[in-house]
Structures are given as C-alpha cells and as structure tokens.
Amino acid sequence: MTIVQDAQDATLDQLVEWAKALVVPGERRILGLTGAPAAGKSTVAEQLVAALGPDTAVLVPMDGFHLANEVLVELGRRDRKGAHDTFDDGGYARLIAALRAQRVGDPVVYAPRFRREIEEAIGSSIPVPAMVPLVVTEGNYLLLDRDAWPAARAHIDEVWFLTLDTEVRHARLQRRHEAYGKSPEDAARWALGPDERNARLIESTACRADRIVRLP
Numbered sequence: 001m002t003i004v005q006d007a008q009d010a011t012l013d014q015l016v017e018w019a020k021a022l023v024v025p026g027e028r029r030i031l032g033l034t035g036a037p038a039a040g041k042s043t044v045a046e047q048l049v050a051a052l053g054p055d056t057a058v059l060v061p062m063d064g065f066h067l068a069n070e071v072l073v074e075l076g077r078r079d080r081k082g083a084h085d086t087f088d089d090g091g092y093a094r095l096i097a098a099l100r101a102q103r104v105g106d107p108v109v110y111a112p113r114f115r116r117e118i119e120e121a122i123g124s125s126i127p128v129p130a131m132v133p134l135v136v137t138e139g140n141y142l143l144l145d146r147d148a149w150p151a152a153r154a155h156i157d158e159v160w161f162l163t164l165d166t167e168v169r170h171a172r173l174q175r176r177h178e179a180y181g182k183s184p185e186d187a188a189r190w191a192l193g194p195d196e197r198n199a200r201l202i203e204s205t206a207c208r209a210d211r212i213v214r215l216p
Contacts, residue, residue, distance in 0.1 A: 062139020
C-alpha cells in the first residue's frame with residue numbers, strides 16, 4: 001500500500017464531523033492521530049479539540065511520555081531522541097487504558113505534557129475529567145506493532161494517519177528545530193537524519209490506520 005494512493009482528502013470541518021460521530025454521551029471514546037514528524041498531528045488535534053469544545057473533548061499527546069534527557073543519556077539514546085524506544089511506551093499504554101476505563105463520577109486523571117522549549121515532559125499537567133466523552137491523543141507511534149504500543153492501540157477506538165508532502169514536512173521540521181535553538185546546519189542534519197529515519201518507520205504503519213488523511 002502506498003500512502004499517497006490510499007490517502008483521503010479531507011477538510012478540518014470533515015474531520016470535526018468524523019470526530020463528532022465517535023462521541024457517545026456518558027461513555028469514553030478515544031481518537032488517535034498519527035503520522036510522520038511535522039505531518040500536522042499536534043495542530044490538527046488542537047483544532048479538533050477547540051472545535052468540539054472542552055465539554056466534549058480533551059487532548060492528551062503521546063509526547064508527554066518522552067523519557068527524560070538524563071535517562072536518554074544513561075541509555076545512550078540522547079542523540080536520537082524521538083525514536084520509538086526513547087518514550088515510556090508502557091506508561092503511555094497504562095494511561096490510555098486508564099482513560100478508556102474512566103467513567104462519569106470517577107476522579108480526574110492527570111496526564112503529562114511535553115514542553116518543547118525545555119525538551120522535557122512535565123507530569124500531571126493535563127487534567128482529564130471523567131465527564132468528557134472524547135479523548136484525542138496524537139503521536140508518532142500509535143500504530144507501531146512492537147513493545148507496549150499495541151497495548152495502547154487496543155484501547156483507542158480509531159486511529160487516523162495524517163500524510164503531508166515530504167518536502168513541505170522537511171521544511172516544517174527544519175523551521176521547528178531552528179525555532180528551538182538549533183543552527184540551520186544542525187536543524188537540517190536532524191530533520192534529514194534521525195527525524196527521517198523515524199518517519200520511514202512511522203509511514204510503514206499507515207496500513208493499520210482506520211483512515212489515511214491528506215489535508216489541503
């Protein structure tokens with residue numbers, strides 16, 4: 001399967017309508033967005049949650065489960081932060097399971113948030129009230145078939161794979177790296193090195209998505 005051939009063109013309004021179809025008052029549903037780095041996952045997830053409103057949806061990104069930099073140094077993985085084994089996949093799977101089981105009347109569950117400006121995750125910074133029927137989660141490895149990622153996927157109702165022109169995605173990545181302090185040379189090296197290796201792995205998982213979506 002090629003991603004381009006199987007991609008479905010969709011506007012944000014269409015995505016909102018598809019997300020609304022998942023909502024069942026009084027029940028908990030989870031929608032996942034995945035795709036290569038800089039494919040637009042975070043932006044689309046934020047737009048969906050904003051359009052649905054705080055009483056209907058809450059965003060819980062996978063990036064909150066980045067391993068701390070000091071842990072990555074100890075493991076010898078700091079130079080490829082963002083790879084699938086630089087996340088606490090077990091912790092993410094346990095959180096997704098807890099969110100899926102949460103019911104009206106249960107206590108608030110708190111999720112971590114990744115702060116890109118300090119390159120670290122901050123624990124217990126996203127409150128998820130039990131009364132909110134839809135959790136939107138986004139991240140690179142929602143469809144990966146190894147380690148604890150399938151355990152997380154088992155509790156997600158639908159996963160949509162977002163695809164974007166490769167050159168546009170590379171340009172976005174380079175701008176992002178530069179915005180957070182990398183030199184243009186280092187930004188290009190990171191975007192075309194570790195990020196691109198991760199992108200190839202992530203794109204190989206698109207065949208497991210419920211939808212492959214290409215936004216205008």
